Amino acid sequence: MKVKSVKKLLKVWTNPRHNYICKGITRNKVNTVSSKFRNTQAWRNKRKSAHIRDKGLCQLCIRNLYNTYTRAYDNKLIEVHHIEPIVEAYELRLDEGNLIFLCAYHHKRADRGEIPRAVLKDMIKD
Numbered sequence: 001m002k003v004k005s006v007k008k009l010l011k012v013w014t015n016p017r018h019n020y021i022c023k024g025i026t027r028n029k030v031n032t033v034s035s036k037f038r039n040t041q042a043w044r045n046k047r048k049s050a051h052i053r054d055k056g057l058c059q060l061c062i063r064n065l066y067n068t069y070t071r072a073y074d075n076k077l078i079e080v081h082h083i084e085p086i087v088e089a090y091e092l093r094l095d096e097g098n099l100i101f102l103c104a105y106h107h108k109r110a111d112r113g114e115i116p117r118a119v120l121k122d123m124i125k126d
Helices: 006-014 033-037 041-054 104-112 117-125
Strands: 078-082 099-103
Touching (some): 041 078, 041 099, 099 117
């Protein structure tokens, strides 16, 4: 099938007479308390203040901790990590001492428990 424009392609994908399936990226997001919280203005403001405090840098990478020296630093994949997860300590979700900026690599390791929470909390105190 040859399609000359995106509009025609979208019509084909949405036309029930055709058996075409859109191969676009879709996520099955579950509406949890955590996901609803992440859409609030309070969270956006707190994330911004943590970004300013940590200067938008992974706090483990700039200290060369937890296998940082073997990988190239990528400041495009920086995420806010809740040291105490929202599901475990909902009351700490906006606490400045519970938030730290980490790259995607370190964030995954922290979520898996490979980086102790005590280490992350000590970094916030410094």
